[in-house]
Amino acid sequence: MAMSRNISVSEASRPKLPRHARLKFDETRQVWVILAPERVLAPDEIAVEVLQLCDGVRSVGDMADQLAAKYAAPREAILTDVIGMLQDLADKGFLTEAREKTS
């Protein structure tokens, strides 16, 4: 039985863009884009900032810490927003999770 490849994003997740989704600055149009099969998406500024933190090493919790410090905003609110945004991306197949090393 095929399993859904999409992840469930939590504070402990360490998400990253999958191989087929590339975050790139489009020099011609002066916007950030996500390149994916048969699609070109234009993430907004906040999405770009969060996506640049998605390196497969940082956890979502780490990202919330970093963004809360940078914007002097409540961490809980930021965490909720970041998880919501990343889950949307994950549901569309534009985000995956770094594979856990088996212990």
Add this chain to the structure above:
Amino acid sequence: MSDILADGKTAGAAPSDGLAILESQRSTAETFGIPLAVLAELTHRCPLQCPYCSNPIELDRGGSELTTEEWKKVLSELAEIGVLQIHFSGGEPTARKDLVELVQHATDVGLYSNLITSAVLLTKEKLSALADAGLCHVQISFQGNEPAVADRVAGLKNSHEKKIEAAKWTRELDMPLTVNAVMHRQNLHQLSDIIQMAVDLDADRLEVANVQYYGWALKNRAALMPTLEQIEETSRIVEEAVIRLKGILAIDYVVPDYYALRPKKCMGGWGRQFFNISPAGKVLPCHAAESITGLEFESVRSNHSIAWIWQNSEAFNRYRGTGWMPEPCKSCEFREIDFGGCRCQAFALTGDAGNTDPACTLSPMHEKIFKDAEREAAAHQDRFLYRNFAGGTLETEGEHGA
């Protein structure tokens, strides 16, 4: 391959997730930026002989193909002017010995590359080399879910088996896979099984593409046209699968427009968001555009830049926007929604590319093509005219007895 970055595919993201579609920023019919994606038809050579091939009847011979250096120059130029994605297609792109080199060059100049292939010429080593060269996505065509139907449609023995193998290698190499299933009267009964095949192959996307009737497919229309009952069943199967497989398999569905009420927004509008480059280097508004006689298409071998051809050449401006439209399109409230449908279909069915696409109910021809479709679908003339450089070969009697 008629629907790259067409509507429905770009409309994937809701604004609520912080993603907007670049295309949607364009508001008026007359706006045309440099396309985000370009289709590079590297060759018309192909080991398959599918009767619905999207290539023109007049195939480009091997000797007229752009050289490796010419394609590299094209790729560099495309990246420079702002194209983001390149689709390597054909014919069969892997019939070009320089494909790895071209993919590597696309990667070097920053293009996102997609391989649209029949897969029968691939080996695991070749696919691995393409992955190493930076290939981002593989799309494999399937003619059915099992060899009896699939190999007959492809006109090549053991092709189905090879495709299955190549699809597995694609996923082993961790590349995303799209299964492209071209559907018609003689394989629509396999649709549920094809959907399951795509799931079993661990594909990311499935394109359920009903045949569009130009060129070879138009010649084979009587053998391919589905019945209205089949189309209704197809829509039901697809709708059910889209819901059931959410998060497992994304499904794009291309409906057959002979049975439609409104025409498709072909290519997103002529010369508006797409062009392709033919094996011999012609810059075309769509892969079927050369079927429209009387239009001159500029080549990358000319003295003009690709950007100049896109913006200024007569062929691109001939049906661009809405200014060219006669009635009933001219005063139609949908003229900026569908841009009058498909120019190639208008030409093929009415003899004038400037007419309303007969797929539209407002076309005086609509009733006729609807009746033609129903009649041909019911007549069960099942013999194929196979696509080849010799102008086609009729399937021998008895081969189609299934």
